[in-house]
Amino acid sequence: MTNCRYEDLIDRYLLDKLKPEEQTDFEEHYFICRSCFSKMTERDEVIQVLKKERVLTAPELARLTVHTAGAPSDRPFAFFTPRRWAAVGVSVAAVLAAAWFIIPRTGTAPPPLVLSGDETVRGAAVMALAPTGDIAEVPALLEWQKVGDDIEYKVTLAGKVPLMGASTRETRLVLPDDVRARMKAGEKYFWQVQAFKADGTLVATSGRIRFRVLPRS
Amino acid sequence: MDTDKNGIPLDEAILGYRDVISFRVRRALGSSTPDWEDIVDEILMQAIEKVKSGAFRGDSSVGTFLYTITSRRIIDHIRMKTKVLRHAPEPAPFPDPHDEAETRERAQHIARAVERLKPKFRDVLYLYYYKELSREEVARELNISPRRVSERVNYAIKLIKKSLRA
Numbered sequence: 001m002t003n004c005r006y007e008d009l010i011d012r013y014l015l016d017k018l019k020p021e022e023q024t025d026f027e028e029h030y031f032i033c034r035s036c037f038s039k040m041t042e043r044d045e046v047i048q049v050l051k052k053e054r055v056l057t058a059p060e061l062a063r064l065t066v067h068t069a070g071a072p073s074d075r076p077f078a079f080f081t082p083r084r085w086a087a088v089g090v091s092v093a094a095v096l097a098a099a100w101f102i103i104p105r106t107g108t109a110p111p112p113l114v115l116s117g118d119e120t121v122r123g124a125a126v127m128a129l130a131p132t133g134d135i136a137e138v139p140a141l142l143e144w145q146k147v148g149d150d151i152e153y154k155v156t157l158a159g160k161v162p163l164m165g166a167s168t169r170e171t172r173l174v175l176p177d178d179v180r181a182r183m184k185a186g187e188k189y190f191w192q193v194q195a196f197k198a199d200g201t202l203v204a205t206s207g208r209i210r211f212r213v214l215p216r217s
Numbered sequence: 218m219d220t221d222k223n224g225i226p227l228d229e230a231i232l233g234y235r236d237v238i239s240f241r242v243r244r245a246l247g248s249s250t251p252d253w254e255d256i257v258d259e260i261l262m263q264a265i266e267k268v269k270s271g272a273f274r275g276d277s278s279v280g281t282f283l284y285t286i287t288s289r290r291i292i293d294h295i296r297m298k299t300k301v302l303r304h305a306p307e308p309a310p311f312p313d314p315h316d317e318a319e320t321r322e323r324a325q326h327i328a329r330a331v332e333r334l335k336p337k338f339r340d341v342l343y344l345y346y347y348k349e350l351s352r353e354e355v356a357r358e359l360n361i362s363p364r365r366v367s368e369r370v371n372y373a374i375k376l377i378k379k380s381l382r383a
Binding site for chain 2: 030032041048156208
């Protein structure tokens with residue numbers, strides 16, 4: 001089996017150890033090299049588990065004292081053992097507690113948040129009504145609750161592939177026949193609504209609403 | 218519709234890159250970014266539109282073409298984010314219980330496979346991936362050659378992969 005010369009970069013890429021130019025080069029490469037991409041995703045999945053699940057912090061590994069013999073460490077916090085970290089934590093807490101009592105809390109109030117014209121506030125929600133969850137038939141339309149006056153809603157619908165994107169000022173969107181024809185029983189789909197003011201500012205968005213057309217029994 | 222070098226229609230070939238584009242977008246923006254899937258959809262739609270409009274003339278490979286669109290879209294997204302108020306809450310991602318359960322189960326499977334490895338393989342994974350030491354540092358730590366470190370890492374991954382297939 002021929003190994004790609006970029007394979008050596010996979011681990012360093014996943015551990016964020018590549019130089020910026022190496023990273024760009026490798027990212028472009030895995031768009032054209034299925035072999036490297038496949039190996040990278042395999043390793044990434046394992047690394048994610050090793051990092052999150054802590055499966056390797058088993059007691060027998062405590063015998064491994066990590067150090068770089070004789071050489072100055074290139075890991076900036078290698079000096080800190082758990083006990084030293086605890087001492088640092090206690091010291092910082094003590095300083096913060098002292099500051100809390102010493103610093104007078106009579107400062108001027110912070111200025112109110114004001115939006116400029118080209119800023120976008122996100123976080124308000126569009127309440128999606130239907131379809132959601134398991135449904136018996138391919139839906140004829142998508143419906144959501146009104147957010148306000150003079151609002152344009154941008155709606156996207158996708159399954160494994162994007163199905164449609166459309167804009168409307170109504171609070172419902174009738175699905176075109178060709179889109180409905182592409183939707184199959186048993187498949188999962190999702191849709192999302194974003195509400196925009198007349199000047200194009202995004203004012204609210206729905207969650208990603210998922211639904212599945214149940215197979216006919 | 219034009220085809221790629223393997224004779225596959227270009228729009229089909231583009232949709233086949235969903236996993237690669239998803240990986241790149243998630244890595245750049247983080248999986249917790251609620252709209253990363255939308256961005257992937259937008260990239261795919263944009264690429265298909267460019268093919269239909271004749272903007273993609275086949276001078277580069279489909280992969281390179283998609284890499285360029287993906288990179289530009291990521292930069293645009295990050296620029297757009299700078300306009301978002303720092304403390305404004307993001308819409309929460311909509312969890313899919315099926316996907317979450319599947320991912321969790323697979324992660325547990327990997328964890329069990331790692332636990333079943335011999336200590337010499339677990340040690341090398343711990344130092345190399347968990348502690349993020351270099352190959353040479355791991356070699357010093359375990360008193361083996363750097364080449365042996367690579368061999369053990371590769372073999373451990375192979376065993377985990379084999380266990381997932383079983």
